[in-house]
Amino acid sequence: MIATTYAIQWVLVFATSALLILVGAVGVISVKNPVHAALCLIMTLIGVAVAFVAQLADFLAAVQIIVYAGAIVVLFLFVIMFLGVDRREHIHFEPLVGQRAFAGVGVAITVAGLITLMAKSHWVSGAASVTTKLSSGNGNVRELGTAVFTTYLFAFEATAALLIIAVVGAVLLARRERATPEEEA
């Protein structure tokens, strides 16, 4: 099952990206300072982008950095900076009763699913085009665009609608509503 094309350069690239992803991921959950955790998250995202490049998915790699590293983690950092990082979080306090047990079950299910998937499909070795051959190395955007706007049009538009709903909802929630006139004193 191990991929036939096992060239040394691909293994090197894969090892680098895997290292970036793993160190970043472990950092996110183990580092105490939230800003450092956000930085570790960026490291993971860049590792994923490297893995995308190795799989000839250049467009995805670029979008990964532009959207996730460039916009979403910046928003995380905004929130962290504005709320203040010196606030001590009490790790022994559970807002939801029994959330630790639930989390354990969730992790177990995810790991089991991953192992099943790995046993059934190709091994991750960093080799490109293992499942299907990409028709050309340069037609990334064209192929993605065709897929998104023909085969998966409904899913794409539904996602767009979902995002709009989320934005409108956030604006509505954030708007300060005029309370009853009596309270306004």
Next chain:
Amino acid sequence: MNWLAIVDPLFDHGVDVAVIVIVVVKCLVGLGLLMTSVILMIWFERKAISDMQSRIGPQRWGPFGLLQTLADGLKLILKEDLIPSEADRTVFKLAPFLVLVPAIITFGLVPIGGTMTIAGHTVLLQVANPPMGILLLLAMSGISVYGVMLAGWSSGSKYPLLSSVRASAQMISYEAALGMTIVTVVLVTGSLSVHNIVTSQSHGIWHWNLIRLGVVPFVVFVIAITAELNRPPFDVVEAESELVGGFHTEYSSFRFAIFFLAEYMNTITMSAIIVTLFLGGPAGWAPNVAHLKWLFPIAWFLLKTIGFAFCYIWFRASLPRFRYDQLMDLGWKRLIPLSLGWMLIVAGFLVAPGWGFMMGAVVLIAYSVLARAFSLGQSREVGADSVLPVVGRRPLPGEVLRSMTDEEGD
């Protein structure tokens, strides 16, 4: 390795030692060019502004004061390197490099000439021509936001933090308009690769994207990229009168020099990117001389880039700084709708003229709705009186805990 050849003709015959040497030399030459041009750019800026302000400017070091920048750099490096006691040391040390590295990588995208033939290999005069092409510019400008943001935060000081929050908000806001204009260019080129963007404009001045796309995307791009650079008139980040010196107030010595190095690198790179995207890059008239043909595109490229670099200096000398709310208004309410609408119109015309006019009508209707919304929003009651107490909210976990411990302990 065949897919590499699609990207760069250098890899047509596989990768051997000669190819690796060429790639390394290209990287080194690119870095050397960038460093040299930073030195010249700083000198040029100081001289040009001096002229505009009836001063003499640097004149002591080297002919015409050309070595002034080197002297300044040496002075900065020899100064004491301070780290504030309140600073987050790791992030404080990391932040300058998060600004510098994207600046260097972005320059690698710019094609500074046509092609050369060295030892039987066709070499693009461009450090790298990745398939993701121009998207790398957006990705790198996304990363450099962190440098500015974390530099301000990690200083552990009030004004740098304010400046870095301003800076990141500004850079993210203008990235949207920037991306939209780049999409317009990519649509008309049909490729993300920077090399293809340049070659598609090489058939004469009427094929330059400046004219082919109408002038609007060019104008939007220049404004957005100036804001992205935090150059005047968009330098609210450094606003000395409000923020002491901006996000790098607490920096000294070499780290301070790195911020300035990156800023000037970015100024040069962005002038070059404007030329690449809208003015045909190295395209221009070239005489049919046998061995000097490769020289003329480089000369054209340099000429155009210096023109835009001068424009940046001119902006700095002549335009007053925007107020922060004006800056946000311009970005969100003017540039984003304008670039989005123009992109739709260009996409329509690429399909058929009929679609183009239809898109134009749709965009006009959308603009009038938007204008109505803006005028309604402006007539809304604002000020301290309009902000009312919140009706109620769910207590945060920390507050619940505090109330519990307060009951038990104190």
